[in-house]
Amino acid sequence: MAPFDKNDDSVVVIIGTGAGGGVLANELAQKGVKVVALEAGGRYLPEDYINDEWESFGQLAWLDARTTSGSWRVAKDFAGLPAWIVKAVGGTTTHWAGASIRFQDHEWKALTTYGPVEGANLLDWPIDAAEMAPWYEKAETKLGVTRTGDRAGLPGNNNYLVFEKGAKALGYKEVHTGRMAINSADYDGRMACQQTGFCFQGCKWGAKWSAAYTDIPAGEATGNLEVRERSHVARILHNEAGKVTGVEYFDKDGTLQMQKARIVCVAGNSFESPRLLLNSASSMFPDGLANSSGMVGKNYMRHTTGSVYAIFDKPVRMWRGTTMAGIVQDEARHDPSRGFVGGYELETLSLGLPFMAAFLNPGGWGRSFTTALDHYENMAGMWIVGEDMPQATNRVTLSETKDQFGLPVANVHFDDHPNDIAMRNHAYQQGMAIYEAVGATRAFPTPPYPSTHNLGTNRMSEKPEDGVCNRWGQTHDIANLFISDGSQFTTGAAENPTLTIVALAIRQADHIAREMSAGNI
Amino acid sequence: MTKHDLRGLTRRQLLSRGLSVGALAVVGSGFIAAPDAAWAVEVTVITPEQMATLLQMARDIYPHDQVADRFYAVAVKGYDSEEMKAMVAEGVAALDAAAKAAGFDSYVAAGWEEDRVKLLQGIEMTPFFQTVRSGLVTGLYNQKEVWPIFGYQGESFSQGGYIERGFNDIDWL
Numbered sequence: 076m077a078p079f080d081k082n083d084d085s086v087v088v089i090i091g092t093g094a095g096g097g098v099l100a101n102e103l104a105q106k107g108v109k110v111v112a113l114e115a116g117g118r119y120l121p122e123d124y125i126n127d128e129w130e131s132f133g134q135l136a137w138l139d140a141r142t143t144s145g146s147w148r149v150a151k152d153f154a155g156l157p158a159w160i161v162k163a164v165g166g167t168t169t170h171w172a173g174a175s176i177r178f179q180d181h182e183w184k185a186l187t188t189y190g191p192v193e194g195a196n197l198l199d200w201p202i203d204a205a206e207m208a209p210w211y212e213k214a215e216t217k218l219g220v221t222r223t224g225d226r227a228g229l230p231g232n233n234n235y236l237v238f239e240k241g242a243k244a245l246g247y248k249e250v251h252t253g254r255m256a257i258n259s260a261d262y263d264g265r266m267a268c269q270q271t272g273f274c275f276q277g278c279k280w281g282a283k284w285s286a287a288y289t290d291i292p293a294g295e296a297t298g299n300l301e302v303r304e305r306s307h308v309a310r311i312l313h314n315e316a317g318k319v320t321g322v323e324y325f326d327k328d329g330t331l332q333m334q335k336a337r338i339v340c341v342a343g344n345s346f347e348s349p350r351l352l353l354n355s356a357s358s359m360f361p362d363g364l365a366n367s368s369g370m371v372g373k374n375y376m377r378h379t380t381g382s383v384y385a386i387f388d389k390p391v392r393m394w395r396g397t398t399m400a401g402i403v404q405d406e407a408r409h410d411p412s413r414g415f416v417g418g419y420e421l422e423t424l425s426l427g428l429p430f431m432a433a434f435l436n437p438g439g440w441g442r443s444f445t446t447a448l449d450h451y452e453n454m455a456g457m458w459i460v461g462e463d464m465p466q467a468t469n470r471v472t473l474s475e476t477k478d479q480f481g482l483p484v485a486n487v488h489f490d491d492h493p494n495d496i497a498m499r500n501h502a503y504q505q506g507m508a509i510y511e512a513v514g515a516t517r518a519f520p521t522p523p524y525p526s527t528h529n530l531g532t533n534r535m536s537e538k539p540e541d542g543v544c545n546r547w548g549q550t551h552d553i554a555n556l557f558i559s560d561g562s563q564f565t566t567g568a569a570e571n572p573t574l575t576i577v578a579l580a581i582r583q584a585d586h587i588a589r590e591m592s593a594g595n596i
Numbered sequence: 597m598t599k600h601d602l603r604g605l606t607r608r609q610l611l612s613r614g615l616s617v618g619a620l621a622v623v624g625s626g627f628i629a630a631p632d633a634a635w636a637v638e639v640t641v642i643t644p645e646q647m648a649t650l651l652q653m654a655r656d657i658y659p660h661d662q663v664a665d666r667f668y669a670v671a672v673k674g675y676d677s678e679e680m681k682a683m684v685a686e687g688v689a690a691l692d693a694a695a696k697a698a699g700f701d702s703y704v705a706a707g708w709e710e711d712r713v714k715l716l717q718g719i720e721m722t723p724f725f726q727t728v729r730s731g732l733v734t735g736l737y738n739q740k741e742v743w744p745i746f747g748y749q750g751e752s753f754s755q756g757g758y759i760e761r762g763f764n765d766i767d768w769l
Contacts, residue, residue, distance in 0.1 A: 126751035129738050232758075233766040240769050271757030279753045389768045394748065396763035428748035432737035440657045440729055441713060448737075449660060452747030513769065 093166020
């Protein structure tokens with residue numbers, strides 16, 4: 076297919092090709108809309124993925140400079156790596172573990188449900204569960220989510236079997252191998268999970284849904300989608316009327332290019348999307364694009380996370396099999412009697428020995444640390460995913476540090492809210508109790524890793540003064556500029572965000588195509 | 597002297613070419629080696645004594661009694677470089693000065709791990725210690741030859757994953 080002309084101002088430009096941008100690109104292409112998707116990373120497919128944690132990290136991770144500040148431990152232990160996300164076609168859908176659960180109904184209305192929380196900037200989403208239900212169903216069908224539709228659950232691996240037995244011993248009821256975008260049987264031309272482990276390193280079987288080998292090639296096959304790899308967008312351009320007109324980007328050779336556009340959709344994740352809006356400041360928009368509210372970059376959320384690992388007197392071999400096919404949902408409810416608002420999920424997780432050494436207790440050394448690793452084979456692990464509080468001071472700003480193109484990088488500032496800390500401590504207690512119920516001899520409340528769920532820095536709001544975009548992800552200030560990734564999240568809910576990002580992208584594609592047809596944008 | 601020259605030497609022959617430093621290594625001209633000649637690391641930029649100190653630090657920072665010295669030696673041999681030379685010299689000198697102040701001849705001469713760990717705790721916040729520690733996280737644990745010692749099986753795709761190889765074989769629950 077011939078590339079679209081750089082002066083073609085009828086195309087939709089999408090920045091980023093992950094769960095948001097990649098899905099939006101395909102959905103628009105399927106409707107006949109011409110799309111140029113600009114992706115900062117290269118293209119890697121299942122045959123390229125590597126069953127080796129550090130080597131894969133070097134291949135896929137976003138390693139361009141970022142800086143950190145605030146009291147979160149990540150700023151100390153991984154000062155230049157606030158997030159463990161991907162720079163590649165398909166974005167972090169190559170790396171994600173596949174957990175695909177819907178928001179609970181009340182989570183769309185966090186402010187109404189929880190009431191005001193001191194120090195938190197809670198807000199209701201301008202959309203609700205009923206409105207999202209059909210889009211969730213489309214997303215589940217696209218991703219082939221297990222335990223939805225007529226799709227069976229995945230079988231439990233060793234790590235799950237330990238987790239399940241402990242959870243049930245504690246009286247938990249909602250315990251299963253998860254709703255996963257990992258095939259339990261052949262689906263959509265992709266094979267079933269082979270229990271290889273290495274879900275985080277890109278699924279070499281293609282059993283896990285990733286935009287890299289589903290939506291992206293499907294969109295390209297229509298002839299309406301051109302993906303330009305290794306194209307790093309520097310700035311979004313606008314005209315005197317305040318409408319965006321295109322983007323400037325550095326191509327694979329580092330040469331500055333310009334692509335005109337009818338509409339620009341930003342889907343670079345919750346660090347790069349606000350960074351780009353801020354770096355696009357002009358005399359007309361001195362605080363950055365779509366930032367009349369001052370909310371661009373604010374209310375960064377990363378989920379209240381942490382892990383619990385435990386050692387048993389016999390082998391578990393947790394690394395074998397699907398990394399995250401196991402969940403306890405009983406604690407996801409909103410029940411302030413626990414000492415915090417919102418809830419959390421517990422999900423199985425394992426790391427290989429190299430990453431366990433890096434993440435079990437970053438900075439730790441000596442025998443307290445090494446005797447834990449000595450029993451790596453006897454270890455089981457789980458991850459905590461809970462709703463964290465949006466705070467205006469948790470934010471992405473432009474750093475003094477510049478990237479390889481001379482552009483200011485994102486600084487990510489984060490402090491835990493007291494609600495986050497209370498929730499994490501509760502989850503640590505419950506997680507350790509699960510393992511103690513099956514005879515753990517030692518348990519480890521492990522601190523959060525560099526963030527994988529990055530949300531909220533261009534949040535959706537009913538009123539323009541409360542956020543950056545409206546119920547369609549359309550920015551309040553600029554009608555032909557959209558937010559299409561997790562940065563549009565008003566609040567984070569307790570669930571892994573990808574399914575919701577995909578559902579919002581499918582819905583947004585429908586809206587954009589309709590508005591284009593109507594001549595409104 | 598090359599690494600190969602050291603292979604096959606008896607302990608007695610080896611000791612005739614070097615001096616025993618601490619429990620781990622024999623230091624000779626331009627090398628350190630295991631007392632039983634099982635491994636050797638050549639040095640061209642830093643001194644053999646400095647390399648022996650780094651090796652002891654590696655063992656004390658991430659002690660795994662079932663992991664042989666040669667894996668630790670691999671993990672620290674990169675410090676024999678012009679780039680690292682000044683940091684190593686300064687760091688080892690500071691560590692040895694702290695050891696002398698505590699009544700030992702040197703850091704490696706302190707016989708008990710507990711004593712050496714106290715000395716390391718005294719320099720824990722220095723860039724030298726942090727560089728050595730963080731370098732070991734990958735330098736030691738990312739050696740594929742180390743993984744089986746911990747039971748970790750590594751790559752599994754080429755073997756068809758674990759679907760037929762025990763992904764759910766736990767038998768003690």
